[in-house]
Amino acid sequence: MRRELLILIAAVILALLPRFISTYWVGLMTQALIFGAFAMGLDLLVGYTGLLSLGHAAFFGLAGYGAALAITRWSLDPWLAAGLGIGLSVLVALAYAPLAVRLGGLALLTVTLAFGQVVWGLATRWTTFTGGENGVPGVSRPVLPISSLDIADPIIYYWFSLFWIVLLVFLISRFAHSPVGLSLLGVRDSETRMLALGYNVHRRKVTAFVVAAAVGAVCGILSTYFNKFVGPGSLDWRLSAQMLLSVVIGGPGSLWGPFVAGSGLFIIRTQLVGETQRWVMVLGFLYIITVLVLPGGLASIPVRIRNRRISTLPSGTFDSTGGEGGDV
Amino acid sequence: MNIQFRNARTACRTLGLTAGLILSACQPAQPEATAAPPAATEAPAPADTEEAMVETEEPMPTAVKIGVLNPTTGGLAFFGELSNQGIQLYFDNNRIESVDVELVYxxxxxxxxxALDQARRLVEQEEVDFLMGLVNSAVVVPLAQFADEAQVPLLTVIAGAQAPLGPNSSPYVFRSAMANGQQDRPLGWYTASELGLTQGATAAWDFLVGEERAGSFAEMFTDTGGTILTEQKPPLGTTDYGPYLSQIDPSAIEVVYAFFAGPGAISFLQQMGEFGLSPDIQVVASGYFTAGVLGAMGGSAEGLVQAAQYTTVLDTPENKTFLELYEAQIGGEPSVYVEEGYLGAEVAARAIESLGGDLSDIQAFLDALAGLDFDGPSGPIRFDKNGQSVRNVYITRVVVGEDGTVQHEVIYVIEDVTLDWTPE
Incomplete structure (x- = not known):
């Protein structure tokens, strides 16, 4: 109940935000929220289940490409196209996950990376269908059922994205705290014990993989409609890496941490480019500092504050890294 | 635990300080260019004192803000930096009267x-009047769409992707650079007709630009009576061409069209020699093949025929001015990327100047761009109705001097080349 209330409060604050910020920042926030939700979904796989993936941009981009091609090539309605794109992503994830999650650790990292590159290669090389490096421009946004709301307006599109993202966050949170979600933590902590307890570990892993892919797919659709364009960049392994980094910096397993990190890093990155030519270096230092100072990620901040307050108590009582700060 | 915390906080402070220092040290390498304000007007004529007072006041210069979008990190940083260098070089040395030009990189x-995120930032936050730059073709299509929707003029300076400047192109998009194929079509005709080589092969990196360029060459080459016997498509960035060169049969093929750049172009020519293909097989290339690497190619480039939009050996006053400016400010011989940046800047500056710096009417600015017709360092330039530049193509041959220096030599000039150029 407390969680739902927090999500609701955050949603209301975010919904009122456009009253106080410029149009540019509304656009920036729209994208920040999209990347935040994407990182949050990935956290279900990385932080919750303990499976590292460097290929989830593939599902982000696949959905975007699916929708964009359906709209531009077959003039499908954007609503239907979105469903098609997400469906495509989920189907591919369903087919690939059972194979991929047999592996763990670095091997999984490698096969997900390889998979991502295959999809990327398809998008860049199948020029006649996907437009190659040019990508797919001219993607139209869906028409809202309420005719007075024009989705071309940045603020309306912000609210449109916010609606879906709040829904996503709510669903992710419900899923994470459901028996299935909690059993994922079990898989992460001790696979053998979960097996001994009679859980189908393989199926749990597949579930986590596909759910993360589905969240990525929805974000991919929102991003494609925002840009009215999709290109190979949305399938790039660098996007996967950026999301993985957001999970690490946010605090794996905390869900809200990766969301904040995913959003924040996007904003910092975009604004930093305008401040200095050496933005890559500054960003790198930022990562290193965060990891050094906050090994548990952003999510460990509340735990640290709490720990400090009661640090007069005998040490060892509290978890100093606070990997799951948000859920304590 | 307490100690741990103290450590962490100290570490945080130290690192924060370091980061601050780094940040302050990381100021943009290129200072924001601001053309000097116009000099104070001369002493007023002895007339009505009040009127004279008004006259002596400096007229407020109109401010023009240009957003320059180029890659300065990543694999294309080298080309982006050179292009920026050219743009900066122009605005550093050419003042537009009563206009303050500010470049935001x-x-x-x-x-x-x-690129999209930064274009939005430049337009919506920095409130630039228009955008220019762009090196790689992949960013042109989304940015052309953005420019069209945001109604912001976009001047493409290097990237050549054909897509955004077709018949249905946006009125907001202009390109001072030549499009992919705009040099390759004349080269195809020249190779088959003037050089008389009709049995050909193409070798181009397997990506959009290579496809458009080699495709355009092949089209005009076959239209002029040539035959393409094999098309080789090594992946982008390849430097080992062994498997591809073995497909080229020296007994059947007379000419190879090559589209590579940088180290890839150097090793292609070297391996042509190692495979015993040159000098029997003529190599023809276009655009950026020798840009920045002609010296490194050395003798292996001898006899190379290239269709270029610019070469430093052009003997025109405009080119002389450009070379002198470059020599004075940077030194050495400019690469074609610098020249293209410089040319783009001149295009922008001339359009701004014709409006006296008042860019409030976007349509007037677009009309000014469309109406440009002047001689730049690379010769005459004007725009077709789609906003694509129409320029000269110089067919050059690489000659090796007695002292071993490698140099281009212009052997043929094709004037007024449009994207759909055909021989008369």
């Missing part, structure tokens, strides 16, 4: 998504 990193 942003890094695309060669990535369409980041």
């Amino acid at each position: 942003a890094d695309t990193a060669g990535d369409p998504q980041q």
Whole structure:
């Protein structure tokens, strides 16, 4: 109940935000929220289940490409196209996950990376269908059922994205705290014990993989409609890496941490480019500092504050890294 | 635990300080260019004192803000930096009367998504009057769409992707650079007709630009009576061409069209020699083949025929001015990327000047761009109705001097080349 209330409060604050910020920042926030939700979904796989993936941009981009091609090539309605794109992503994830999650650790990292590159290669090389490096421009946004709301307006599109993202966050949170979600933590902590307890570990892993892919797919659709364009960049392994980094910096397993990190890093990155030519270096230092100072990620901040307050108590009582700060 | 915390906080403070220092040290390498304000007017004529007072006041210069989008990080940083250098060189040395030009640089990193984000930042936050730059073709299509929707003029300076400047192109998009194929079509005709070589092969990196360029060459080459016997498509960035060169049969093929750049172009020519293909097989190339690497190619480039939009050996006053400016400010011989940046800046500056710096009417600015017709360092330039530049193509041959220096030599000039150029 407390969680739902927090999500609701955050949603209301975010919904009122456009009253106080410029149009540019509304656009920036729209994208920040999209990347935040994407990182949050990935956290279900990385932080919750303990499976590292460097290929989830593939599902982000696949959905975007699916929708964009359906709209531009077959003039499908954007609503239907979105469903098609997400469906495509989920189907591919369903087919690939059972194979991929047999592996763990670095091997999984490698096969997900390889998979991502295959999809990327398809998008860049199948020029006649996907437009190659040019990508797919001219993607139209869906028409809202309420005719007075024009989705071309940045603020309306912000609210449109916010609606879906709040829904996503709510669903992710419900899923994470459901028996299935909690059993994922079990898989992460001790696979053998979960097996001994009679859980189908393989199926749990597949579930986590596909759910993360589905969240990525929805974000991919929102991003494609925002840009009215999709290109190979949305399938790039660098996007996967950026999301993985957001999970690490946010605090794996905390869900809200990766969301904040995913959003924040996007904003910092975009604004930093305008401040200095050496933005890559500054960003790198930022990562290193965060990891050094906050090994548990952003999510460990509340735990640290709490720990400090009661640090007069005998040490060892509290978890100093606070990997799951948000859920304590 | 307490100690741990103290450590962490000290570490935080130290690192924060370090980061601050780094940040302050990381000021943009290129200072924001601001053309000097116009000099104070001369002493007033002895007339009505009040009127004279008004006259002596400096007229407020109109401010023009240009967003320059080029990659300065990532694999294309080298080309982006050179292009920026050219733009800066022009505005540093050419003042537009009573106009303050401010350049705001942003890094695309060669990535369409980041290019879009930065274009939005420049237009919506920095409130630039128009955008220019763009090195790689992949960012052109999304940015052309953005420019069209945001109604912001976009001047493409290097990237040549054909897509955004077709018949249905946006009125907001202009390109001072030549499009992919605009040099390759004349080269195809020249090779088959003037050089008389009709049995050909193409070898181009397997990506959009290579496809458009080699495709255009092949089209005109076959139209002029040539035959393409094999098309080789090594992946982008290849430097080992062994498997591809073995497909080229020296007994059947007379000419190879090559589209590579940088180290890839150097090793292609060297391996042509190692495979015993040159000098029997003529190599023809276009655009950026020798840009910045002619010296490194050395003798292996001898006899190379190239269709170029610019070469430093052009003997025109405009080129002389450009070379002198470059020599004075940077030194050495400019690469074609610098020249293209410089040319783009001149295009922008001339359009701004014709409006007296008042860019409030976007349509007037677009009309001014469309109406341009002047001689730049690379010769005459004007725009067709789609906003694509129409320029000269110089067919050059690489000659090796007695002292071993390698140099281009212009052997043929094709004037007024449009994107759909055909021989008369």
